[in-house]
Amino acid sequence: MAEEIRADIVASVGEVVTEVGTSVATGDTLVILESMKMEIPVLTETEGTVTRLVVNKGDVVQEGDLIAVVE
Amino acid sequence: MTVLTAQPHVGPGDSGQDHRAPVVRLGQLLDLNSIRPLNPAEDTESWSAGGVRIVRGRINGNEVIAYCTDGSRMGGALGAAEADLIIEAIDAAVRHDCPVIGLWHSGGAKLADGVESMDGVGRMFAAMTRASGRVPQISVVLGPAAGAAAYGPALTDLVIMCEAGRLFVTGPDVVRTVTGEQIDMEGLGGTDAHGRRSGVAHVTVGSEAEAYQHARRVVDLLARPGAFDPAAVGTGRNPRELLPDSPKRAYDVRPLVRELVDGDENGGGFEEIQARWAPNMVVGFGRLAGRSIGVLANNPLRKGGCLDSLSAEKAARFVRLCDAFGVPLLVVVDVPGYLPGVGQEWGGVVRRGAKLLHAFAESVVPRVTLVTRKSYGGAYIAMNSRSLGATKVYAWPGAEVAVMGAEAAVNVLHRKALAAAADHERDALRQRLIEEHERQSGGVGRALAMGVVDEVIDPAHTRQRLAEAFASAPANRGRHGNIPL
Numbered sequence: 001m002a003e004e005i006r007a008d009i010v011a012s013v014g015e016v017v018t019e020v021g022t023s024v025a026t027g028d029t030l031v032i033l034e035s036m037k038m039e040i041p042v043l044t045e046t047e048g049t050v051t052r053l054v055v056n057k058g059d060v061v062q063e064g065d066l067i068a069v070v071e
Numbered sequence: 072m073t074v075l076t077a078q079p080h081v082g083p084g085d086s087g088q089d090h091r092a093p094v095v096r097l098g099q100l101l102d103l104n105s106i107r108p109l110n111p112a113e114d115t116e117s118w119s120a121g122g123v124r125i126v127r128g129r130i131n132g133n134e135v136i137a138y139c140t141d142g143s144r145m146g147g148a149l150g151a152a153e154a155d156l157i158i159e160a161i162d163a164a165v166r167h168d169c170p171v172i173g174l175w176h177s178g179g180a181k182l183a184d185g186v187e188s189m190d191g192v193g194r195m196f197a198a199m200t201r202a203s204g205r206v207p208q209i210s211v212v213l214g215p216a217a218g219a220a221a222y223g224p225a226l227t228d229l230v231i232m233c234e235a236g237r238l239f240v241t242g243p244d245v246v247r248t249v250t251g252e253q254i255d256m257e258g259l260g261g262t263d264a265h266g267r268r269s270g271v272a273h274v275t276v277g278s279e280a281e282a283y284q285h286a287r288r289v290v291d292l293l294a295r296p297g298a299f300d301p302a303a304v305g306t307g308r309n310p311r312e313l314l315p316d317s318p319k320r321a322y323d324v325r326p327l328v329r330e331l332v333d334g335d336e337n338g339g340g341f342e343e344i345q346a347r348w349a350p351n352m353v354v355g356f357g358r359l360a361g362r363s364i365g366v367l368a369n370n371p372l373r374k375g376g377c378l379d380s381l382s383a384e385k386a387a388r389f390v391r392l393c394d395a396f397g398v399p400l401l402v403v404v405d406v407p408g409y410l411p412g413v414g415q416e417w418g419g420v421v422r423r424g425a426k427l428l429h430a431f432a433e434s435v436v437p438r439v440t441l442v443t444r445k446s447y448g449g450a451y452i453a454m455n456s457r458s459l460g461a462t463k464v465y466a467w468p469g470a471e472v473a474v475m476g477a478e479a480a481v482n483v484l485h486r487k488a489l490a491a492a493a494d495h496e497r498d499a500l501r502q503r504l505i506e507e508h509e510r511q512s513g514g515v516g517r518a519l520a521m522g523v524v525d526e527v528i529d530p531a532h533t534r535q536r537l538a539e540a541f542a543s544a545p546a547n548r549g550r551h552g553n554i555p556l
Contacts, residue, residue, distance in 0.1 A: 008351075009374040010412065036375040036407040037476050040321040043372070063414070 002071045003046045007061040011035035016057055018068070022050045030068050031055060044070050090279075093124035093139035096174050096213065100137060100283045101128035109136065109163055122177075123153040125160040130287050133294040135172060136164040142176030142214050149219055150181035154191030157223075158198040161208070170207040170290050173227065175236075179218030192219035199226040203552035204395035207293045211282050212236035212272070215256065225271060228392055228553055229289055229344065232262050232272040233282040270348035270385065288342055292356045292363040293396055299362040299542035304534040307334075311443075311467060311530035318444060318469070321371035324353055327443070328368050328403060331534060332357030341366070345385055351375075352382035354389040359401065360538035365393035368403035369454070377410040378427075378450045380420040387426035388556040394434035397548035399541050402455040405444040408475065424453060426556055431459040433551070437544035439537055442466040442515070442524065447475050457523040463540040465528045472518040477508045484508075 011033035018030045029041040030050070052069035055061060088095050097106055105128040122141040129135065138160040140147035149157075157173070164171035180188040202208060203226070210224030215237040224230045224238065232238070239260035246252050246259065258264065266275035274285045310330040315322050325343070333339030343355035351373040355366055367386050369376035378386075393400055409420065431438070431453070439462050440455045451472060455461045466472070474480065481504040482489070492500045518524040528536045 009377070009410070036377055036410075037319065037478060038321050038371065038375040038407060039317070039319050040372065040375050 001046075002051070002069050003044065003048070004066060005030060005042060005044065005068045005070065007033065007042070007063055007065045007067055009033070009035050009040070010060070010062050011040065013055045013057055013059045013061065014039055016053065016055065018050050018053065020050050020053050024048060024050060024070060030070075033061070042067055046070060089143040091142035091176060091214065093141050093174070096139050096279070097124065097126055097128065097137055099280065100130075100172065100174065100211070100286060101126075101135070102130060102132065105129035109160060121152050121156060122147055122149070122181075123156040125156050125163075127163075130170075130290045131295065133290065134167065134169045135290060135294070136160050136167065136169060137172040137174065139174035140177040140220070145178075145181070146215070147175075147177030147220070148181040149177055149179065149188060149192055149195075150184040151187045151191035153181070154188070154195040157195050161195075161198045161202050164206045164208075165202050168206060170209060170294050171202070172209045172211065172286055172290065173223065175210055175212045175216040175220055175224055176214035177216055177220035179216075179220045189219075192223070195219075196222060196226055199223065200552065203228075203554070204549070205552075207290070207396060209286055209289060211286050212238060213279055213282065217242055217260075221260075225555055229273045230265075230271060231274040231276070231282050231285050231289075232265060233279050234262050234275075234277050235279070236272075236282075237261055238265055238271060266345075267347040270345055270381070273344040274342075275347075285342070289356065292342065292358070293398070296363045296398070297358065297361045299360045299538050301360055301535060301538040301542050304360050304538050307534065309531040310533055314443065321375055323372040324368045324370045324376070324403065324405065328353060328355075328357070328366055331401070331403070331441075331537070332359055332364070332366065333361065344389070349379075349381040349385040351377060351379065352386050354386060356398070359534065359541065362541065363398060364401050364541070365389060365398045366401045366403065367455075369406040369450075371405055371407075374410060375407050376405055377407055378424065378453060379410040379415055380418045380423040383420070383427040383453065384423040384556055387423075387430040388553070390427070390430035390434055391549070391551070391556070392553050394430070394436050394549035395551060395553045397436055397546060399436050399544070399546075400434070400438035400455070401537060401541075402438060402440045402461075404440055404442045404446045404451075404454045406446055406450040406454055408447045408450050424449070427453045428459065431455050433549065434460070435547040435549050437462045437541050437546070439540045439544075440464045441533065441537065442470045442472060444469070445471045445473075445476070447471075447473055457525075462544045463526075464524045465526055465533075465536060465540075466515045466518075466524050467530050467533075468527055470515055470527070471513060472515050472524060473512060477505045477513060480512075481505050481508050 014034040015032040033040045048070045125138045208227035212232045221238045237260040262275035265272035341357045353368040
């Protein structure tokens with residue numbers, strides 16, 4: 001089943017750690033967001049393969065914006 | 072955990088009984104052979120009458136009262152007679168000063184009974200409200216619980232849902248007719264809807280058996296509080312090792328909370344509630360040095376650990392729940408502030424944040440704060456500060472208590488100087504001002520001098536120091552209900 005990973009806070013994308021096609025385990029870091037003077041890792045909640053990655057370093061994401069899809 | 076596992080004396084499949092029958096479900100909830108009719112004069116004949124069964128029983132030896140709607144008859148519909156039985160159970164729990172647990176599988180008020188059933192469930196709601204804050208009320212939702220049967224659980228202290236549980240005011244058919252929205256029962260009112268979106272359910276699990284286990288565990292924590300025994304904290308790992316090296320890096324606070332509370336043996340471990348709703352605030356029960364406590368912790372992994380309107384409301388209700396039942400509070404603070412935004416302001420962050428201030432300021436249980444990294448601004452005050460009446464406020468070395476972080480403070484305090492500086496000098500000036508600001512007002516120095524932080528403690532001795540602080544504080548209990556904030 002596909003898991004959509006969305007931003008839970010308005011933030012800028014500080015770092016993209018993964019890439020499309022990567023196999024990930026539960027709790028792996030996909031990207032690191034920067035907000036409230038903090039670096040907040042965005043983690044997977046399921047294992048699978050990253051099939052979509054829609055943010056780039058420096059992008060600004062709003063709460064609820066799609067970051068990646070893991071299937 | 073074996074001691075907490077209910078031993079079903081009548082399991083599904085045994086003697087061909089319907090698994091929805093109250094006798095089966097109550098048997099799985101309560102200690103083996105502990106069930107007795109609530110009214111000893113009742114014979115087994117009258118037991119089988121009505122769509123609700125009310126009993127006395129035990130959970131880990133603690134006396135409890137339980138009721139169960141009969142999902143095997145007329146969908147567990149509630150008429151006036153059924154409502155009266157539930158009222159009898161709740162009133163008896165108040166008289167006996169013991170927890171009352173409701174097992175729910177009910178389509179709501181009995182249509183055929185008309186206004187009588189509406190009056191009955193209304194009186195049931197009133198009984199639940201009268202008992203609120205006096206005895207713990209726990210609801211386990213095992214099947215559909217619609218309309219009146221949804222508001223019943225919602226008025227109680229804790230709602231535990233298994234995956235077959237459904238809670239809604241109006242079902243999918245009515246929703247479709249009125250709004251045109253297409254959704255099934257699970258999507259509308261299943262565990263994901265109430266565990267993640269609405270916050271109605273405190274615990275969501277898969278099977279019925281797991282739901283009973285959680286109910287038993289919560290009852291154990293509330294009905295058998297124990298006493299603080301600082302000699303019993305033992306030596307664990309240094310909890311500060313669970314923090315990342317960089318102070319800017321977010322992390323999951325839950326492993327830290329599990330390290331601070333007692334381990335799984337003897338009924339320890341951390342029972343998180345509302346885990347998936349407003350997850351930037353972690354709340355739940357555990358034991359510290361043998362005594363059950365409530366824990367609140369900012370979770371930096373979610374929204375940086377910011378307070379926002381939902382997390383403040385979640386925390387406020389939990390504080391009042393614990394206060395009402397005399398459960399001491401441990402508050403683990405690592406908070407960058409309140410989350411800014413139009414959505415937050417329009418969503419009532421002022422109104423909902425005020426609930427948290429009110430809840431802490433009102434509470435009379437021992438409540439100890441531990442600042443692990445930082446505590447800024449309005450969120451500092453709200454997270455059980457000394458000014459709101461904290462019993463003790465401890466900080467780990469390197470922690471910071473301030474109106475805001477140094478960089479943000481410099482940008483505000485020196486806005487004009489920074490704007491006037493030449494472009495190529497601005498960053499260097501800002502850096503110099505930040506370092507100066509950190510020297511003057513960084514850390515917890517001023518907070519210690521004022522007495523709003525009591526002490527910087529050695530992280531390796533955190534459990535010991537917390538247990539001592541709790542043990543030396545007088546036990547107390549708030550005198551108020553637990554309105555579902």
